[in-house]
Amino acid sequence: MPRFPLALLAAAWLTFSSQAPASQQTAKDTTLIPYPETRRGDVSETLFGETIADPYRWLENDVRNDPEVADWVERENKVTDAYLETLPQRAWFKDRIRGLMDYERFGLPTKAGGRYFYLRNSGLQNQAQLFVRQGLRGKPRLLLDPNAWAKDAATALDSWKPSDDGKLLLYSVQDGGSDWRILRVLDVKTGAPLADEIRWAKFTGLAWVGDEGFLYSRFPEPKEGETFQARNYNQAIYFHRLGTPQSADELVYATPDHPDYGHTAQVTQDGRLVVIHSQIGTDARYEVHTVDLTRRSKDGWKPRALVKGFEHDWRLVDGMGQVLWFVTNQDAPRYRLVAIDLAQRAPQWRQLVAQTEETLEQATIIGNQLVLQYLKDASSRALVFGLDGKSVRSIALNGIGTAGGFGGKPGDPETFYAFTSFNRPQTIYRMNLATGQSTPFASPKLLFDPRDFAIEQRFYASKDGTRVPMFIVRKKSVVGAGKPVPTILYGYGGFDVSLTPGFSAIRMAWLEAGGAFALANLRGGGEYGRAWHDGGRRENKQNVFDDFIAAGEYLIAEGITPRDGLAIQGGSNGGLLVGAAVNQRPDLFAAGNAAVGVMDMLRFDRFTAGRYWVDDYGYPDREKDFRVLRAYSPYHNIRPGKDYPAMLVTTADTDDRVVPGHSFKYTAALQAAKLGNRPQLIRVETRAGHGSGKPTDKAIEEGADVLAFLAQWTGLKLP
Template identity: 75%
Template sequence: MTQAASPPPAYPATRKDALVETLFGEAIADPYRWLENDVRSDPEVADWVERQNALTARYLAGLPQRDWLRARIRDLMNHERFGLPVRAGGRYFYMRNAGLQNQAQLFVRKGLSGKPRLLVDPNAWAADGATALDAWKPSRDGRFLLYSVQDGGSDWRTLKVLDVGSGEVLGDTVRWAKFTHLDWVGSEGFLYSRFPEPAPGEAFQQRSYNQTVWFHRLGTDQAADELVHATPDHPELGHAAQVTADGRWAVITTSSGTDARHAIHLIDLKARRKGQWLVRELVGGMDHDWQLVESLNGTMWFLTNQGAPLYRLVSIDPAAPVPQWHEVVVESADKLEHAAVVGDKLVLNYLRDASSRAVVLDLAGQAASEIALADIGTASGFHGEPGDPETFYAFTSFNRPSSIYRLDLATGKSQVFAQPELGFDPDQFVVEQRFYASKDGTRVPLFLVRGKAAAAAGKPVPTLLYGYGGFDVSLTPAFAASRLAWLEAGGAFALANIRGGGEYGRAWHDGGRLANKQNVFDDFIAAAEYLIADGITTARQLAVQGGSNGGLLVGAVVNQRPDLFAAANPQVGVMDMLRFDRFTAGRYWVDDYGHPDREADFHVLRAYSPLHNIASGKAYPAILVTTADTDDRVVPGHSFKYTAALQAAPIGNQPHLIRVETRAGHGSGKPTDKAIEESADVLAFLAAATGLNVPAGASGMQRR
C-alpha cells in the first residue's frame, strides 16, 4: 500500500459560519467566506494557514521519495541559463543564472565579443531571495536602463532607472505600476501604466480599475509625471503604451479584459510639445486583436485576427490623410504568433499543432525562407529593430533546456549563442505528439514524454497529466527540471492542448469558454481516458496538475470524475466561480468565464465551480492544493475555501492537504530555492499516491 493510501492525520479545525445567500433562486452556502480575508492582516486566517502548513509539512516529511526528488531537481537546475540578448547602442543586455542563484542577474557587454559586466544583481535585494528583477528596457542609445522590481511575487511593480555606463541607480522611483509595458521616449523619459494608489490594507485584494498611461521625465519626482492617456468614464479599460523603433509614434493599446479585443490610439511624438499628448484613434470598437509589430519609413505593421482567426500581417501609413490597411502576409493554415521587423526583414513565428516554425521574408512579405528548428519544440524571441544585423531566439523542448541562437540576417544562418551543459542525455527520452477524440469527437493534440526504457517496455507507468485550457493561452513544449526528475524515476508526462487555449486560434478559444467551458473539462477527461485505454497508465497511477485557470480545470475534473485519478495538484487555482470577479485582477476574467451576477452565466458557473460541486459520498483521489500568501492575481482565499470544503466533506480517506508558500505570489519571481522545495513536495505527494518509486541509493545521475 502506498503512503497516500493510509488515512491522513486529523485535519485542523476550521470555523464554519451559517452564511447562506440566495442567488437567482438558489440558496448558496458560503461557510468559509472569512478565509477570503488577507492572511497578512487577519490573525485568524494566518493561524489557519499556520496549522494547515504544519500538518502538510509533517505529512510530506514522511514521504520516502521526497529527498531524492529534491536532490535530483536541484541537480537538474544546476546549469548555466541565459535569456535573450537585447541590442541597444552597440551594447548587448542579457539575463544569466549561474545555476542555483535565486534570481537571474542582468549583464551587459560592448559588442558580441565584449567582456560581460554585471549590471543588476537582484540577489542582493532581499535576504530570502524573493525580490526579483522583472521587466527591463534599455534606452535605444544604450545609455540608461529602465527596470521593474517585483517583491514577494506580487503583481505590483516599482520602476527604477540606472546609468549603464557607471552602473549607478538614479533617484527616479515610480510606484503602483502593474500590467505595464516599459518604453522610452528618446532618453528624456519613459511611458508606463499604473493604477491609483490602493486604500490602506487593500493593496493585495482591491480590484484593478482606472489604469492610466503616464510619462516620467528623468530626474523628476513621480508627482510631476505627465498624464498621457486615461478613460475615467470607462474605469474598466486598461491601457499600455509602446514607442516605435523610429521614435515617431507612441502606440496605446486598450483592452477591457483578457479577450484579444483592442482599440489602438496613436501619439505623433514628432509633433509633441512638452506637457502635451495629443491622442488620436487608429482602430476603434475593440472587436479584434491588433498587435503592434513596428514602424519604419512611413509604414506601420500590425498582427490582427480581423477577418483571419489564425492571424495575418497588415500595414498602414498612419500619417496619411485617409489611412488605408494593406495585407502583407495572408492567413495560413498555421497560427501566426509573432512578427518583428529586424534589419530589413520580416521574421514570423508560427504555431503548427502547438509546435513552432519560423520564417524570414522581405518587407513586402515575399521571398520566404524557413528557419531550421530542431523537431518538436518551442522557439521564442525573434526580437530586434530595423537596422539590426541579427535576431536571437530560444529553442526548448520537454527534454531540452533552452538554448539561445543568433540568426545572421545577411546569411540566414543560425549559430549557438549560449547552450547549457547538461547533467543528463536528452536522447534518452522520447517526445511524441498524439491526437485523441474528445467527448464530442473533436480532435485534440497531446504531447507524451517518456524515457526510452519506459516506452520500450510498453507497460503502464505512473503518469502526470498537465493542462490549462483558457484565456487563449497556448501550451507548447518546454523544459522543467521537475518533470525530467519524474521521467528519470520511471514515470511519464503528458500535456493536453485542450480547447479554451490559443493553439488553433479564435475558434479553439471560443470552443472552451463561457457557455462552452464544459468542453475544456471533457477534453481533459478524454485525455485521461486515452492514456488509460492506450496502456500508458492506469487510473491508480494517474495524477493531474494545472495552475491558475489550470487549477480550476483540475478541481472541476476531479469533481466530475474522481474515479479517474489517483492524485491531483491544483495550483493557485480559481476555485470559487461565484465570487472570482470581486478581487484584484479577477474582474478581467469575465471574458472567459462570464459574469456571476448575470443569471445565464451564473447557472453555467455554478454547474462546474470546484468549490460548489464537491461530490460528497464519492471516493476522491489524494489532493495537494498549492498557493501563496502574496498571490494578488488569484487571491489565496480561493484555495483556502476549497481546501476547507474538501476536508469537511465525506469523500474518502485519501489526504486532502494545502501547501501555502510565504513571500511568494502567482508564480513569477519565485526564488530558485523555493521553487525546488515546492516542486519536490508536490512530486513526492503525487509519487506516493501513484506508486512512483525513485531510484534507490542515488541522488540522481552525475553531470556528463
C-alpha cells in the same frame, strides 16, 4: 503588449507527478494526522432563486491582516509539512531537482547602442543576474544582482529595457511575488542608480521616449489594507521625465468614464510614434490610438484613433516613419500580417501576409526583413519574409519544440532566438540575417542525454468527437518496456494561451524516475486560433473539462498509465481545471495538484484582477452565466460520499492575481466532506505570489513536495 492574463503559470508549471499506488493506501494515512478545525460560518446568499451557502467566506480575508486566517494557514501548513516529511520520495526528488537545475542559463540578448544586455543564472542562484557587454565578444559586466535585494531572495528583477543608445536601463522590481511593480533607472556606464522611482505600476509596458523619460501604466494607490485584495480600476498611462518626482508625471492617456478599461503604451523603434492599446478584459480585443512624438511640443499628448471598438486583436510589430505593421485576427481567426501608412490622407489597411492553416503568433522586423512565428499543432515554426510580404526562407528549428525571440530593429544585421523542448533546456542562437545561418550563442551543459527521452504527439477524440492534440514524454527505455507507468497529465485550457513544449527540471526529475508526462492542448487555448479559444470558454467551458477527462481516459486505454497511476496538475486557470475535473470524475484520477487555482466561480470578480476574467468565464451576476459557473465551480460542486483522489492544493500568501482565499475555501470544503481515505491537503508558501519571481530554493522545495505527494499515490518506483 502586456495583457491581463489569469495565469502566468500556464507555461511555467508544466511539471510534477507521483509515487505509491492508491490501492495500497489505507485510512491511516489521513487519520494519523487529523485536519485542523476550521470554523464554519453561516453566510449564505440567494442568487437567481438558489440559496448558495458560503460557510468559509471568512477565509477570503487577507492573511496578512486577519489573525484568524493567519492562524488557520499556520495550522494547515503544520499538518501538510508533517505529512510530507513522512514521504520517502521527498529527499530523492529534492536532490535530483537541485542537480537538474544546476546548470548555466542565459536569457535572450537585447542590443542597444552597441551594448548587449542579457540575463544569466550560474545554476542555483535564486534570481538571475543582468549582465552587459560592449560588443558581441566584449567582457561581461554584472549590472544588476537581484540576489542582494532581499534576505529571503523573494525580490526579483521583473522586466527591463535599455534606452535606445544603451546608456540608461529602465527596470521593474517585483517583491514577494506580487503583481505590483516598482520602476527604477540605472546609469549603465557607472552602474549607479538614478533617483527616479515609480510606485503602483501594474500590467505595464516599459517604453522609452528618447532619453528624456519613459511611459508606464499604473493604477491609483490602493487604500490602506487593500493592497493585495482590492479590484483594479482606472489604469492610466503616464510620462515620467527623468530627474523629476512621480508626482510631476504627465497624464498621457486615461478613460475616467470607463474605469474598467486598461491601457499600455509602446514606442516604435525609430522613436516616432507611441502606440496605445486599450482593452476591457483578458480577451485580445483592442482599441488602438497613436501619438506622434514629433508633434508633441505643439499638440501635447494628443491621441489619434487608429482602431475603434473592442472587436479584434492588434499586435504591433513595429513602425518606421508613419508606417505601422500589425498582426491581427480581423477577418482572419488564425491571424495575418497587415500594414498602414498614417501619412496618407485616408489611411487604409493593406494585407502583406494572408492567413494560413497555421496560427500566426507574432512578427518582428529585423534589418530589412520580417520574421513570422507560427504554431503548427502547438509546435513552433519560423519563416522569413521581405517587408513587401514576399516569402524569403524558413528557419530550421531543432524538431518539436518552442522558438521565441527574434527581436531586433530595422537595420540590424542579426537577431537572437531561443529554442527549447521537453528534453532540451533553452539554447540561445544568433542568426545572421544576410545569410540566414544560425549559430549557438549560449548552450547549456547538460547532466542528462536528451536522446534518452522520446517525445510523441498524438491526437485523441474528446467527448463530442473533437480532435485534441497531446504531447507524451517518456524515457525510451520505458517505451521499450511496453508497460504502463505513473503519469502526470497537465492542462490549462483558457484565455487564448497556447501550451507548447518546454523544459522543466522538476518534470525531468519525474521522467528520470521512470514516470511519463502528458501535456494536453485543450480547447480554450490559442493553439488553433479564435475558434479553439471560443470552443472552451463561457458557455463552452465544459468542453475544457471534457477534453481533459478524455485525455486521461486515452492515457489509460492506450496503456500509457495504469488506472490507479494517473495524476493531474494545473496552475491558475489550470487549478480550476483540476478542481472541476476531480469533482466530475473522482474515479479517474489517483492524485491531483491544483495550484493557485480559481475555485469560487461565483466570486472571482470581487478581487484584484479577477474582474478581467469575465471574458473567459462570464459574469456571475448575470443569470445565464451564473448557471454555467454554478455547474462547475470547484468550491460549490464537491461531492461528499465519493472517494476522491489524493489532493495537494498549493498557493501563496502574496498571490494578488488569484487571491489565496480561493484555495483556502476550497481546501476547507474538501476537508469537511467525507471523500474517502486519501488526504486533502494545502501547502501555503510565504513571501511568494502567482509564480513569477519565485526564488530557486523555494521552487526546488515546492517541486519536491508536490512530486513526492503525487508519487505516494500513483505508484512510481524510484530508481
